[in-house]
Amino acid sequence: MDRVKINVNGADFEVDAGQNVLSACRSIGVEIPFFCYHERLKVAGSCRMCLVSVGTPARDRKTGEVVKNEDGSVKIAWLPKPSIACGTNVSEGMHVVTDSDAIRQCRGSILEFLLLNHPLDCPICDKAGECKLQEYANAYGNGVSRYCESKNVKPKRREVAGKIILDSERCILCSRCVRFCEEVIGRPIFGFTKRGSKTEISVYPGGDNDSNYLLNAVDICPVGALTEKAFRFQMRAWFLRTARSISPESSAGVNTTVWTREGRIYRVTPRDNEFVNDSWMSDSGRYFHIGRGARLSGARLDSSACDLPYAIDRCVEILRLSNFAIVASAFQTVEEMFLLKALAKAAGAPVYMVSHLGEDDGFLVSADKTPNLRGAFVTGLISEYPPDNLSALAEKIDSGEIKTVLCFDEDLKSLGLGSAHFKKANVIFCSSVENSSAVGAKVCVPLEGEMEKGGIWINRQFRMQRFEAVVERPKWAASAVEFLSQLLCRIGGADFETPDVGLLRSVIAERVPQLKGCADIPDCGTLIDASAFAGVKFPEKAAFKFDPASVGANGG
Amino acid sequence: MAIVVERKRLNFFERLYLPQIVSGLIITLKNLFRPKVTLSYPDQRPTLPDGYRGGPTLVKDSQGRQKCVSCQLCEFVCPSKAIRVTPGSIDPDGEYFYIEKAPKEFQINMLRCIFCGMCEEVCPEKAIVLQDEFTFAAQSREEMIFDKQRLYEAGGTLPDKIMKWKRVKDNADLERDSH
Ligand code: SF4
Ligand code: SF4
Ligand code: SF4
Ligand code: FES
Numbered sequence: 259m260d261r262v263k264i265n266v267n268g269a270d271f272e273v274d275a276g277q278n279v280l281s282a283c284r285s286i287g288v289e290i291p292f293f294c295y296h297e298r299l300k301v302a303g304s305c306r307m308c309l310v311s312v313g314t315p316a317r318d319r320k321t322g323e324v325v326k327n328e329d330g331s332v333k334i335a336w337l338p339k340p341s342i343a344c345g346t347n348v349s350e351g352m353h354v355v356t357d358s359d360a361i362r363q364c365r366g367s368i369l370e371f372l373l374l375n376h377p378l379d380c381p382i383c384d385k386a387g388e389c390k391l392q393e394y395a396n397a398y399g400n401g402v403s404r405y406c407e408s409k410n411v412k413p414k415r416r417e418v419a420g421k422i423i424l425d426s427e428r429c430i431l432c433s434r435c436v437r438f439c440e441e442v443i444g445r446p447i448f449g450f451t452k453r454g455s456k457t458e459i460s461v462y463p464g465g466d467n468d469s470n471y472l473l474n475a476v477d478i479c480p481v482g483a484l485t486e487k488a489f490r491f492q493m494r495a496w497f498l499r500t501a502r503s504i505s506p507e508s509s510a511g512v513n514t515t516v517w518t519r520e521g522r523i524y525r526v527t528p529r530d531n532e533f534v535n536d537s538w539m540s541d542s543g544r545y546f547h548i549g550r551g552a553r554l555s556g557a558r559l560d561s562s563a564c565d566l567p568y569a570i571d572r573c574v575e576i577l578r579l580s581n582f583a584i585v586a587s588a589f590q591t592v593e594e595m596f597l598l599k600a601l602a603k604a605a606g607a608p609v610y611m612v613s614h615l616g617e618d619d620g621f622l623v624s625a626d627k628t629p630n631l632r633g634a635f636v637t638g639l640i641s642e643y644p645p646d647n648l649s650a651l652a653e654k655i656d657s658g659e660i661k662t663v664l665c666f667d668e669d670l671k672s673l674g675l676g677s678a679h680f681k682k683a684n685v686i687f688c689s690s691v692e693n694s695s696a697v698g699a700k701v702c703v704p705l706e707g708e709m710e711k712g713g714i715w716i717n718r719q720f721r722m723q724r725f726e727a728v729v730e731r732p733k734w735a736a737s738a739v740e741f742l743s744q745l746l747c748r749i750g751g752a753d754f755e756t757p758d759v760g761l762l763r764s765v766i767a768e769r770v771p772q773l774k775g776c777a778d779i780p781d782c783g784t785l786i787d788a789s790a791f792a793g794v795k796f797p798e799k800a801a802f803k804f805d806p807a808s809v810g811a812n813g814g
Numbered sequence: 815m816a817i818v819v820e821r822k823r824l825n826f827f828e829r830l831y832l833p834q835i836v837s838g839l840i841i842t843l844k845n846l847f848r849p850k851v852t853l854s855y856p857d858q859r860p861t862l863p864d865g866y867r868g869g870p871t872l873v874k875d876s877q878g879r880q881k882c883v884s885c886q887l888c889e890f891v892c893p894s895k896a897i898r899v900t901p902g903s904i905d906p907d908g909e910y911f912y913i914e915k916a917p918k919e920f921q922i923n924m925l926r927c928i929f930c931g932m933c934e935e936v937c938p939e940k941a942i943v944l945q946d947e948f949t950f951a952a953q954s955r956e957e958m959i960f961d962k963q964r965l966y967e968a969g970g971t972l973p974d975k976i977m978k979w980k981r982v983k984d985n986a987d988l989e990r991d992s993h
Pocket of ligand 1: 376377378379380381383384385386387389390391392428481482483
């Protein structure tokens with residue numbers, strides 16, 4: 259990319275050409291306050307918070323030559339008024355001043371304007387603690403108000419589409435939400451009504467204002483004008499810890515941040531990844547963890563509770579006894595799948611999987627409703643796209659070929675196995691959630707849930723991404739990786755040691771050529787070589803940052 | 815390194831013992847006839863100075879409105895982590911619907927509280943006030959965790975000139991129905 263030389267506050271820097279002054283200054287660590295600019299949206303230039311002084315090398319009108327000062331330095335033609343940094347592109351030799359008295363005064367005055375009619379709502383405002391207006395008022399504001407008239411009154415506590423609470427008084431008219439809906443959702447939902455200081459953010463009354471991506475407007479609203487109804491008055495932002503996670507909603511592999519306090523999940527927000535989801539995520543993905551069903555909350559043997567180590571001993575015994583089949587789940591991490599593959603190989607056990615298909619919205623919810631089916635291909639668990647039921651396994655049980663089923667997560671009874679199969683074969687059910695498989699199972703092993711483990715998932719682009727544990731695993735649940743390594747050691751066939759996940763990853767990196775870099779994945783994930791799976795027919799449609807035709811063709 | 819302190823040897827007069835007892839008794843007798851400076855606590859209660867920091871309480875304003883809006887700043891600032899606020903919503907049909915937020919539950923663990931007054935200082939609503947009560951006794955630890963009701967009972971009403979939430983403009987014309 260082209261580079262240009264600019265001068266910021268008297269120091270020379272080289273930055274990428276073609277960007278605006280705001281992002282150029284950010285890239286060199288010079289902070290310019292802003293409200294309306296958003297790197298994933300078009301520039302609106304409506305808040306004027308980002309004012310800076312800009313000058314370019316002066317040129318002679320006739321000859322077009324650069325004018326020099328007496329001392330030989332280039333003469334800078336400063337623009338007489340400050341310019342908005344978000345709407346000005348950098349050019350060669352540009353001079354920018356971000357910290358002069360004049361600019362500080364600009365910022366103070368802009369904040370004074372914004373705060374004229376702003377309510378004193380911070381104590382009851384959900385944005386407090388992460389509000390740009392609060393932060394900038396503190397950093398650049400005048401500290402006092404000269405306004406003694408009564409403030410404008412605007413509608414408060416209005417519901418939008420049943421999931422957003424809109425407070426027009428807090429709106430600073432930055433139009434981020436308006437632009438988001440027009441540019442990303444593709445349909446205007448928010449808009450401004452009235453004029454002057456009475457301008458209000460509003461939605462069309464009675465219209466269909468819903469979209470599965472609407473809550474992104476809450477994330478990008480710099481103030482508390484748009485707040486999430488489900489998170490309303492739940493917890494202050496400053497009490498919440500964050501963890502880097504991935505949405506298990508579908509194979510899109512949307513990057514998320516999960517906000518927790520004391521082991522309770524309060525909200526899920528998108529995490530910026532320019533290769534996967536930009537700054538967006540679906541609303542359904544935000545609440546995915548809530549609808550996961552009851553936890554399998556303790557080890558069980560023949561439906562009566564027992565100790566976890568005892569249950570694991572019984573598993574090993576049963577698995578040693580006879581031929582078993584494995585039913586893997588695409589919610590398992592690459593690490594678990596790798597261990598499972600080693601187990602299958604050692605015991606000669608066939609592996610079954612099922613596909614969970616649903617609607618593909620062509621954006622960030624894909625047709626495959628599992629996060630890591632690609633991982634099963636890459637680790638070698640399966641080589642063909644799995645069917646949506648387990649009738650093949652049912653036949654094998656009927657014929658007596660399979661005597662034991664080691665099942666992860668899947669709800670066997672809804673996938674073609676009846677009570678007769680549960681009688682004929684011993685089912686070992688390992689999962690974090692309770693379902694019909696647990697009812698007739700010989701042994702139930704409670705495992706940690708998706709939010710309690712860290713690992714690697716491979717999304718629809720064949721991009722491997724790592725996520726970390728959000729909350730602590732309950733004491734009664736087993737870590738899936740530990741459980742599988744135990745099985746592997748005791749049933750035999752482990753020709754590597756798996757004392758911890760880090761070491762396990764380096765083993766994987768050595769043995770699976772596509773996963774070479776898996777011990778050290780950058781934040782944006784790594785695209786892996788998918789040429790081996792070019793023949794597989796995946797159901798995902800072309801979508802945001804995803805072209806099914808290019809997968810496999812790109813070769814990594 | 816250990817420091818050795820030499821013990822002074824008593825001289826003959828000191829070793830006589832009785833003169834020391836007598837001189838002690840003289841001091842006792844003198845004080846017997848001086849004016850009393852102690853209080854017979856708990857029968858007599860001390861007069862507390864202004865700004866005394868006793869146990870924290872929650873107060874109502876002069877119109878009887880419960881002032882706390884559950885902003886959780888006191889919970890954040892409390893150095894001994896004695897406060898726990900569970901925020902909640904105000905009934906949209908109630909009188910103070912426009913304040914929107916109030917605590918669902920508010921607990922102060924008086925065993926943890928160190929009466930530092932940070933919560934009072936940080937409160938943007940002047941809703942939490944350290945008042946005069948300084949003796950807390952209970953049969954169990956649980957009883958020492960004061961809940962919202964108990965804190966409001968202890969706090970009572972505090973006359974307050976600033977009426978931050980009093981409505982000056984009537985915006986009843988702005989309908990609050992949802993879209
Ligand atoms: S939007 Fe920001 S400044 Fe305004 S009330 Fe909310 S937290 Fe305070
Ligand atoms: S509601 Fe928020 S995002 Fe929308 S214009 Fe107002 S301040 Fe900006
Ligand atoms: S007492 Fe004051 S600081 Fe504490 S939650 Fe209530 S309003 Fe906030
Ligand atoms: S960020 Fe530049 S005008 Fe708003």
